[in-house]
Every structure is written in structure tokens, then in C-alpha cells.
Amino acid sequence: MQVRQVKKNKYKYIYEELADKMKDGTFQPGELIPSENELAQQYETSRETIRKALTLLSQNGYIQKLRGKGSVVLDTNRASFPISGLVSFKELADQMKGSIKTEVEEFNLIKPPPFLQHQLQCSAKDDVWKVIRTRTFDEERVILDKDFLLKKYIPDLTEEICGQSIYAHIEHDLGLTISFAKKEIVVETCTEEDKRYLDLNGFLHVVVVKNYVYLDDASLFQYTESRHRLDKFRFVDFARRHMK
Amino acid sequence: MQVRQVKKNKYKYIYEELADKMKDGTFQPGELIPSENELAQQYETSRETIRKALTLLSQNGYIQKLRGKGSVVLDTNRASFPISGLVSFKELADQMKGSIKTEVEEFNLIKPPPFLQHQLQCSAKDDVWKVIRTRTFDEERVILDKDFLLKKYIPDLTEEICGQSIYAHIEHDLGLTISFAKKEIVVETCTEEDKRYLDLNGFLHVVVVKNYVYLDDASLFQYTESRHRLDKFRFVDFARRHMK
């Protein structure tokens, strides 16, 4: 247990620690975790701070709060449960077995055509990084990622960075915070580009995940199309109904 | 403005009212809403209560909180934005144009085969409602919904209810609260059942949305497969990254 700064993120620390205990099995699904008052004593903090941590756990599908009873641990073991969207390919790949490879097929700076101006809500004069990458599982290219990033937010992008993780560069190197995304999933017929870059195995359609990604200050900085071969697509999500 | 009960849901009321103001355009995207202290004065409440309402708005994609600046209104106008999953067909249909029709194709009580026992985490002796419905848009049957509900939670289901909205029956008639769901989206090759019930127009695959739906007390009561014709499938989502 590390030293905590005075007024900073105690509840996040508690959230992380409790989440870890559920992931490593210290808390088993179906069990009740200690009550809010007990936890407040254990962590030498107030009940409200514990409640903030538990609210986070509830939102992310770790627990269900039962009024008058306690907080029961939910079953989150469905293989590699991403706990809701916004997981980059790199993060996903880290959790998976098998041989995974990323190849940068195209990398250049462009002036956005009209459709991109619309998607990125930018002008024709803005510079945009265009990155096309393929993702290979078991010697098959099954995902085509088309990334468009505004240069005004990401000034220094290289082909090497794209071969690793763009998100890591943004968050670690640039110190920016990716905050939220709007996601749309549809199915489209394959384009010539899909046929050129992917091993389609005769499939005529791809699942397209369109992502509009925003920074901390609510500025849209990236539009991404992730094009998946039908048989290799899978999306899992946890959703609460009334968001209380 | 209605009378509020003493210690009940003031922050939810404020959340609803502010959300309405964003939906009807009183607050425009890009604008800053009044500060927390101003809102606390307007609603004659404490800042903490306002903060709970704003946290909800943030989680549901209505606003972005900017430290030191204020809360900016996000653009939620992308046509019929469901604001994250768990939207039933009935709720969705209410928002859409065109002729939409639901037809109950099968309705009976069964003993669950092994695969269903696994999906619903129940025993072979439990009674399960099996409901198969088709959804028709513009004279084409494009969605096949296969619902399996545990009778011990939903004792009195009728074919009439299934023709309307099962969710409304559960929440209004039975007074139960649907709390959360785990969702999985994959693509599968069409089954004979798909071909029998849907107008597939030559498509060989369907998008399958598998839903595990839970009640308030964390009990799993429903497993649903929603099978969509490829060209009619669309899923939109709002997701925050670090869930703070």
C-alpha cells in the first residue's frame, strides 16, 4: 500500500484495490463484501468516500448494491470481459493468446475530404494524420483499422508509434487524457480496400465499428473505422438501465 | 414543478429536468450550464445534490465537466441516440418512423435444455417461457427475437403481453426493476429458423445480440437472442474511458 496524497483520489485507490480483489478471487461472485461502515473503518476514511468507490464498482459491473442487505459481488469472469467499450486494440491484444501482429499499411498527412471534415468537425485546412493498419490473428489479416487524427492535437506521430499503440503515445508521451467516445456498429459490404488488405475468406461483408473519440476538454480529435471480418468480430458490454 | 417528497430523489428530479433542457434545446451543445453553486441556489439545495445530478448527466453523455471552467453541453443529437444499451424493442420503435410490427411466432412453457440451463444458470426443473417474435419494418421481417424467461420471476405471461412489451409488463404490472444486462454481439451463419421466420434477402449471416438481463437483486431472469438481418443492424453507444 503506497502513501496517498492528502486530498487526492483516495476513493479511486479503494476502487482499484477492491476491483483487484474481485479479479483475483479474494471476493467471490455471490458473496457480500464488507459493509460501508466496516470498509470505512478498514481504510480509515469516511463512509461517503467508501460510497464513491462502491458507486464506481457498481457502474463498472463489479458489484450490485442491495438496499438494506449489502453489496454482492457479480460474476465478471466471462472470458476477458472488457467492462464496456473504448478498449484499444493494444489493450485487447495484451489479454489474448495466439500470435497477434499489427502492420502499418499506410501512414501520411492529408487534407480532409468533405466526409472527413464532417466526421471530425474540422475545416478543409486542418492537417489530418491518416493511418491504415491491419491486425493479424493466426496468420490471417482479419481487422482493418482506419484512423484519422487531427494534427493540432497530435503533432508528432510516426510510423513506429502506429506500429505500437497510438493511445499509449497520446496518454503517456503527450500527457493528454482520452475521456469518452461515441461508438456506432453497423455491417457494410466489403470495399476494394477491404479486399486488398484483408484475408476475407469469401466473406462479402465486414462489421464496421465507427468511433468518435474525445479528449478531456470535450474536443473531438480522432475518427476511427475498425473493419472486422464477420467471423472474427465480438463485442461485449455491461449496461445499467436507469443509471442510478 | 411538482412537490418533492422529503428525502427522496431530489437529485434525480434535477437530472431529469436538466436532461430535458438539453434535449429540447434550452441548453445548446458547446454552452456552459450554470455553475454548481448557481444551480444549488436555483433549486434551493446543496452543492452536493447538484453534483450528483451532474455526475449522472456526465455518465450518460449529456455533459462534460471541465475542472475550473464548468460543465459543457455535449452534442447528443445523432439521430435517436439510445444513450447506451438495454433499450427494448418497444422503446426503440417508439422513437422511429415507418411501419413497425411485432408478431408472436411461438409462445410456450418449456423445460430448459442443457444449453439454456447454462445461459440462465437454472436447473432442469425450472419452468421457462419461450417466446419467439419477429419484428417487421417496411413489410420486411428483419429481426428475430428469441426470449427465454424464468417463470419463477415472471409467473403470468400471455401471448398478448408478448405482442406488446414484455418489459412494460415486468416493470409496471409486476413492479419488478430491471437493473442491468450483459450484452454480447457476434455474427453467426443463418439457421433454418432464421430462414423460416425472416425475409433474409439472400443474406447468409445474421448479427446476433445476446442479452443476459438481471433484476434489482442481481438475479438473472432472462436470456435473449436478437437476430438481425445484416443490413438492418445498428448499435450506438456512449462510453467513458476511465469511469471517473
Added chain:
DNA sequence: CTCCTAAACTTGTATATACATCTTTAATTA
């Protein structure tokens, strides 16, 4: 006029208290 600084305002975190509401347990009463 320009630059810098300090004040004012904003959201973020931590703590404390009070009471409501629901569940479970224990005690009481018939």
C-alpha cells in the same frame, strides 16, 4: 501598453451528521 500577479470563481476530494428506508435478527407477546 505589456507582462505578471493576485483575487475570484469553478470543479474535485474528504469529512461529518442526520434521517429515511429496507432487511435481518432478536425479543416479546399471545
Added chain:
DNA sequence: TAATTAAAGATGTATATACAAGTTTAGGAG
């Protein structure tokens, strides 16, 4: 013994205060 009641314990909501930390504004120094 059985049913009812009361108490204890759990989470939910509302309020208040204090300070931290980021942003903007206003004012002063040069």
C-alpha cells in the same frame, strides 16, 4: 409454539464545511 414487534444493521438521500486545484479576470508593476 407461533406470530408479532422491536431493535439492529445495511444502504439511500440531503446537507454542511473545508480545502485542493485548475481557469479566468482584474488590477498593478514596470
